[in-house]
Amino acid sequence: MALLSQPDARAPLARAREARVKGGGIAGPRPSRRLPGFVLSVAVACAPAVVLAQSPAGARDPAALDRIFEQAMARYALPGMAMGVIEDGEVAWVRTGGETVAGSGEPVLPATLFKIASNSKAMTASLLARQVDAGLLAWDDPVVRHLPSFRMHDPWVTREMQVRDLLVHNSGLPEGAGDLMLWPEPNRFGREDIIAGLAHLKPERSFRSGYAYDNLMYVVAGEVAAAVGGEAYEVLLRREVFEPLGLDSCRVGEWSRAAAGSVAQPHMRTDTGNIAIRTDGDTVPAITSAAAGGIRCSLDDMLAWALNWLAPTPAQREWLSERQRGEMWAAHTPLPVSARNREWDDTHVRAYGYGWRLADVDGEWTVSHTGTLSGMYSVLMLLPDRKSGFVVMINGEGSAARTVLTAALLKYFTRPGSDADVNAFAARLESERTAPSASRVPDTTSRRPIEATFPGVRLGRYRDPWFGEVSVCAMEDGVRFQSVMSPLLSGRVMRVGERALVDWDDDTVDLEAWMDFHDDGAGTRMTMAKLDPDGDFSSDYEDLDFRRIADCE
Template sequence: MPSTDASGSLSLSPLPCRGGLGRGALALLLLLAAPVATAQTANPYDKIVDATVARYHLPGIAVGVIENGQVVYTRTVGETIAGSGQKITPQTLFKIASNSKAMTTALLGRLVDQGKLRWDDPVTKYLPQFRMHDPWVTANMRVADLLTHSSGLPEGGGDLMLWPEPNAFTRADIIHGLAFIKPGYSFRSQYQYDNLLYVVAGEVAAAAGGAPYETLMRREVFEPLHLDRCQVGAWNRDTVGDVATPHRRDGGRNVPIPEDAAIPAITSAAAGGIRCDLTDMLSWARNWLVPTTAQLKWLSPVQRGVLQAPHMLIPVSEQRRAWDNTHVMAYGYGWRMADVDGQWSVWHTGTLNGMYSMLALLPDRKSGFVFMINGEADDARTVLGEALMKHFTAPGDSRDVRWYADALEQKAKQRSPSSSAPDTSAQRPASAAELARWSGQYRDPWFGDITLCPRDGKMHFAAAKSPTLAGTVMRLGDRYLVHWDGGELDAWLDFHAATASQPITLRMAKLDPQGDFSSDYEDLDFQRSGDCH
């Protein structure tokens, strides 16, 4: 339907259309058949989007809403690169991050329909080299267990082999490294989000399907569903065109995080490496809400039910209980689900280095929404998701964008000082002399090699396979930390003297205990392996 663009002028947003009439022709017919909107027409979605963009100063966003199976609203605001004048469009590609997981599980469901795979098959049937820390878990890990975040891996366990990018870790490295990551809880006993096992799931799909994950995703998902702009694997930004650049916040500004024109195939593709535009994401959503006959042949009703059925309970937070009156929350295969104000919702979010997204479905209403943001937007995503969801589940609720944003700010202020990052204003570079005892080469069995060696009178940390994790060792009081050159989440360094049975060891931890769980420094266990060269 008609909507206003960022400047407030009336524009017709293209609607998803595959086959038959082109996108523009179908949109024109819908416009002629409906009452003509004016710039003064009150639109509840515009109000929600405008308030969120203004509150959080987002660089760019694309939003789409489905009601009773039909796309009724699309809106794009902002720029692909802040300050460039290049406007976001419905064809602008965004990183959908962990929303990729549902596409990976759909691919696996296709293979199940084709008789090439079973959910209860052992992982070792397809990947004989697969090992978990516990041999019993290795033997009993099913394909389905890769998808429910209940393997025993600690939250975000091993994510430093995926991010930050670029890095040199391969999928073979991940499969090898899993054997050395100690479990954080017992197998199948609880929910703890991980990404590595979705990478493994992608390799299971490749083994069962007889082709690389990227090839299968294009052939089995993108092509039959006509997701024409979605990208996976290696591609070129300039050739594809209209690509959103991620941003970080710095001093109140949106600062672009540059990317090369040549986008490489990344190890994390099955867990979070797909990019799509708004038009394709709305087509993807409608495939779940109002599948056509052809789409029901593409993926059977049985497998659709399996993917979006509860498989592992997730604890319900106090905030979700208070805001949404949620009683049950669970994880399916690549989807989260919960009751919201008495209505069943199925959704997922995505977060990846300056990009945030959310796709939410209300299956019983054949309704839902999707949005993608090319900036740091943790709170913005929470607020926008709540406001859009309430439009369906509690239309009379007086809580709006401002209320949810204020509530999050108040919650942040009430956090205990001990749970936040320390004041680092007094830090200073540690001298090579004071750290001479600890200098050298170190090795962790899953992360690999690092060096702590003098450079220009200071001590420098460098990871062999993750070049972004390089920085200067600093002293803060009586402790040491590493300040990364690239702006990643800084980490404590805790050295332990050699004993009769083991060499010098190094443990790490996030400076901010509330920081992103993917910075899983706590799972590292370095042992000194040699001198600096």
């Protein structure tokens, strides 16, 4: 590894401490506060598509890893995948296969960029940890000290919410609350809308009483970093995380697709095969959700990122102190242990740190996270006591593939030679999903376009305090639902029995939604709910509470 260090990292650290900021907002110019750092380039084993590449040490059992890779590609008909394994502090095995876009002939390479989705969270948390090291903020600082406009539904929670609380999913909000301000993309919500909307999201439990995964708090965390760092979140992340660790291909904010080189595109599976969806244009725009799940990186970079945690160099230990590394991996919020966790991995304890999940697996400690966006899946798994781990990135509908790959690759380490088989875990997963009570999705095959005079629908314009305005109005092709702030949430209103259902125009919008209308004495309300009650929590229609504000224009 080539290392270029600043002559004296202590001087800028002292300056940063002197310049510590106690307040500020998200708007207006900010003075830049550069943290101490260095430039590090990391050489990672590279390979052409579907060709094995190993470090000089090599993998303990490359044939087993090849088998895992090939079984997953074949069983799940994945458009493309990149997978790398670290053993004892070295990249031991790398393999890629498939295409960046199905049918394009462009192979997935170790340098191909993938959306890492929620694996972005650990990078955001590490940026804040760097600022704590520099004395720019403290984990127990009130959020309002740095973002005076920050408000939660409860004034006491607003006052008591600390920076650390933004990272550990204990806000009391429902799982995925407010995610409709982030996805589907693109939409018109900005980070100021996120912060304003939080005041209207109602909690489902008391503050710090339990775990419920959220994304909005990470968006707020990114704005805290920006407020104390004097630059936009994207600028800080590039300067304080990507550059010091040599994550040269990682992208955040606006960037050029051509300049980035190989870029994987998300896919959905149809009867005719994998089809690319929401493909990038020449310029990839900055997105509101960056701090929660908007970073893209290559397999090379994700392996370099993993090595920073598993086997940090002396320079990397300067990049982040041992104290803050410990904080990142401390158990801050307990997580439930599922039946699958117990049966597959003999897990007894799970918890959430700062951007990381922690768990015991077959008697070994693991630190990990997953990333999920429409048409993109990733997992980063670390076994710190072994200085080992793995990275998997998929550019297709890979939920099941990721589950079984994670299981098989874990067994490669914890039960070598016995259970590292994708097909065996796939069969177990499919048996769970075909259980008699597995699906609660109602039959909607009787759906037909709804009439404007249907008594179960009240036409008009409606407003929700955090999601904004929508219309339910008669148009040439029937009654339509249209969102002002999230244009992809537009579709025809259908009748299913005596209920109304929105059939979204865009097939990539994950879940359809029921619409229900009520008169409560103060006017007409409209509420919504997922067609599939067990569907992805980011489709948080249940948190919406629309009030009719005007007639259709």
